[in-house]
Amino acid sequence: MPQRDTAPPRLRPGCSVFTIEGRGTALRDTDGLMFDIALPEEAIRGALTGADGAGPEVLAAFRNAGHLGARATWPEDRARVVVLADESAQLCAALHAAGAEPVAAPADSTAPDILERRPAAVCAWSDGPAPRSWLELDALVDHGVAWQRASREGRHVLVEPVAGDVRHSDVVARRLAAAGSGHHHLAEFWAQHGAGRALHGDEGADAADLALVVALLVADLRAWALGSRAGESAFAEPLPPSRRLRVVGLDTGAISDHPVLPVPASAP
Known part of the structure; x- marks a missing residue:
């Protein structure tokens, strides 16, 4: 026995x-x-x-009173995470250590390619402005797949909400609207980077930068997997990962959170 x-x-x-x-x-x-x-x-x-x-x-x-118990573990039904990143090894290792089952895939994978792997979530990282292909990957949400993205613009990283109903297209639209009269600059910055015409300084993420980004991505995805628990707390309740655009200053370590809502459909 x-x-x-x-x-x-x-x-x-x-x-x-x-x-x-x-x-x-x-x-x-x-x-x-x-x-x-x-x-x-x-x-x-x-x-x-x-x-x-x-x-x-x-x-x-x-x-x-709920004061006994063990550390929460990553649920099995949300464990498989497809990772889209050129630097996938560190992200996969961190996800595995947190209890997930990461699977690396080419950064330019299409939605059908990804869905064949039957993921619960997809985590994408771009060491540069978000590629246009992320707009097409918004379709993952329609198949019940959580869709997480982070990209670097200069020496700032944008950690987007874990979709959910706030998709990459919503973040793009909200950022352009928030830019006001500067939205032409932002749109052209994205376009010229994507076309390879923009000139950049020595700004790529180094090992320390990447460690910070990986930690934030894994923390957000783990919070999504475990589900949120609202209640009285001695600390300010954070915005949930599904409603938060997080801006990280790589040179300062400053992190600012911004609420993001879906952009409602409108008639043409």
């Missing part, structure tokens, strides 16, 4: 138990909220370390 796991229950990652002198035992929960608990520290520590004589009522109280 297989041996029964006798390891004691663990606090959920993010939970901590500590003592305030003259006041008693306190707890920090996963949302960063802190409060007193009406249980003696010895009983709590005994229950969570498997010490003899620890009462089951202590564990029941923690379990019912």
